[in-house]
Amino acid sequence: MNDKFDADVVVVGCGVAGLSAAVTALEAGLKTINLERSDENHFGGNSRWTEAYMRMKNDSEISADFEEHFANNAGWNIDPNVLDALTDSYADWPSFVKSHSLPDPEVISAFANSVPPTISWLKGLGLKFEHQPIYLLTQNTTRIAAKGGGLAIIEALRAKALALGGEIRYRTTATDLVRDEKGAACGVVITNPDGVQSRLLAKRVILASGGFQGNPEMMTKYVGLRAKHIRPVAIGGYYNRGEGIQMALNAGAAPAGEFGSYHAEPVDPRSRQAEAVVFIYPYGMLVNRLAKRFVNEAPGTVDAHYDNITRTIADQPDGISYVIFDSRVEDIPRWKTSIRSDQPPVSAPTIEALAAKLGLPEAALAHTIAGFNAACPQRSDAFEPFVVDHRGTKGLDIDKSHWSRPIDKAPFYAYPIISTNCFTFGGLKVNENAQVLDHDGRVMAGLYAAGETMGLYHQVYTGSTSVLRGLVFGRRAAQHIASSSNR
Structure with missing residues (x-):
């Protein structure tokens, strides 16, 4: 493709996942553009409304049951042959295991190990983390939260992104991927505020546009007829229409997580x-x-x-x-x-x-x-x-x-x-670097996913990990892009 790139990285979404990706990329010197469906006053999707509880003992240690809970809720009736394969090195996994919808142990381990340094990074932006009052009268794990909740996190990240020269395009929706002659993602088709479509080209694409809880068609398709009884838990969920997931699936991405379920x-x-x-x-x-x-x-x-x-x-x-x-x-x-x-x-x-x-x-x-x-x-x-x-x-x-x-x-x-519906469980299969995988477990060149757009949860939500998922994998995606760009 000979077209001129508009940015090194285009990030679809402007919540905790999208903004953590943007700031990390900008800190590495990469030109970055974030796309946000809402107007400026309502940016952030679900992140704006959450209290952002985090499954941690304190601001430097995750809870003792963090990885165990994911392992215990990895899916229904998992084939023991799949579980046996997971004990081998990742390079030796069959393609059907690499693309399986369950959360890979490597992904969960990378998630757990990345939480403390991610929180440390956020503290460097002036955010404070401590035990906050919670509405649950009984709990079986430990939690902390950012002072000011999700709104404080996205406001701090946005301020940093803008200070570093990042660009945010509001009322702009990505509707499809642009791919080069080899199939690598190299941008997105966007609908501008005036309703006109155009192409935004970038060397890498990070999908961080949430789930599909705001899309009744996708909710009914995946969750079933009971979807008519379910509404988003907050206004931000209505902006999550699932295009990020759908465009990647249409391009051959493997699905992951439990598409028929949601965090309720x-x-x-x-x-x-x-x-x-x-x-x-x-x-x-x-x-x-x-x-x-x-x-x-x-x-x-x-x-x-x-x-x-x-x-x-x-x-x-x-x-x-x-x-x-x-x-x-x-x-x-x-x-x-x-x-x-x-x-x-x-x-x-x-x-x-x-x-x-x-x-x-x-x-x-x-x-x-x-x-x-x-x-x-x-x-x-x-x-x-x-x-x-x-x-x-x-x-x-x-x-x-x-x-x-x-x-x-x-x-x-x-x-x-x-x-x-806080968020839907179904999303895209990614590896530990947040690279999207296809149905044969191969990396889809140029394409990353983070936050609700990546599929991770089955059966029961591992409580107080969703905001962490967005922060960690948004950051890991940008870190991988930055390291690849420097080679």
């Missing part, structure tokens, strides 16, 4: 706030529109199980559920911190009155609660809300494992809850 959070549908989560349900009871229980509300600490529990809500009639609890909730210190909705709970002096306010069948809800109350353990020991207490029900079709107490002390309360 339980949210009050009445609230206009971002991430209006309701996490009080382990101490109450969840029912659907038919006033029937449908899930074990407390199989363990809430952080380890809310992903799966919340996805079951999307499968309920109309995709909605209700957490029912009573005045015993006042026994739980700080219980209100588990609710981020700006809407008050629905309350009533009787169960029947509560059902009427919620539009639930009154007799059915009374029957469900009566059966639940009868199945609760009769224990005289003190209720301990912050430890797994094995206070489970017995004899129900679906037993509740912990924190089971009768719901019989008026007034009674309820919150509606829907399943919202």
Whole structure:
């Protein structure tokens, strides 16, 4: 290709992944352009809205279970022949293993090892990391967060990128890859703010444009009919339309991650706030529109199980559920911190009155609660809300494992809850350098992916690693480009 390049690196996206890639590339002296679908006031996609919790003991050590959790949630019914191959050196893996959708041990190891130096690099930009208040009343791992959350991170990175001479093009969408005569990515087709298409040429392309939670067509294609019940957890998710993933798949990239799933959070549908989560349900009871229980509300600490529990809500009639609890909730210190909705709970002096306010069948809800109350353990020991207490029900079709107490002390309360989409699991297969791989496990020349655009998660989200994924692999992509450019 004889066309003049517009940049050394074009980065599709302007969240934590895209901006960490841009700053790293700029620090290496590479001309870099970021593309951002939104206007300047809303740049950053999901990154703008997240509190950016990180699965770390402190700002220099990852949590003890970091790599283990990924290994335990690598996919469903994995062929033992695939697992056997993973014990060999990467060079000896068959092509079908290199392109397999599971997270490669090499990728996870590189991820884990890169977290501390990435955080150190961010601290050099003035960001501060420490233990921050969290809405989860019980946890099974350790977390820290950036002071100011994701917004502070993207603002610091953008300021640094601009100071280094980086360019950001707002209201500009990449819709396809440009490839040279050998098939290497050498730019993208873009739609400008005025709707006119053109080509933006670059020596390398980094796709960091998020997942597809804002695209109902792709959501229905991959997640199924329940997609109609699911909405993005925050406004930033609506900008994530999946073009970055789709253009690479169309070019022959291998898919990775679980395309039929997503990271779910339980949210009050009445609230206009971002991430209006309701996490009080382990101490109450969840029912659907038919006033029937449908899930074990407390199989363990809430952080380890809310992903799966919340996805079951999307499968309920109309995709909605209700957490029912009573005045015993006042026994739980700080219980209100588990609710981020700006809407008050629905309350009533009787169960029947509560059902009427919620539009639930009154007799059915009374029957469900009566059966639940009868199945609760009769224990005289003190209720301990912050430890797994094995206070489970017995004899129900679906037993509740912990924190089971009768719901019989008026007034009674309820919150509606829907399943919202933080991000989709399916994305592109990459190696440890964030290079996109094809269906035979070969590197696709010139093409990289980071953040939600790369596929990594299966079964259950490894909590508080998504922002880290974007930061680490955005940076690793740019570092690899810089090292390759200097050869």
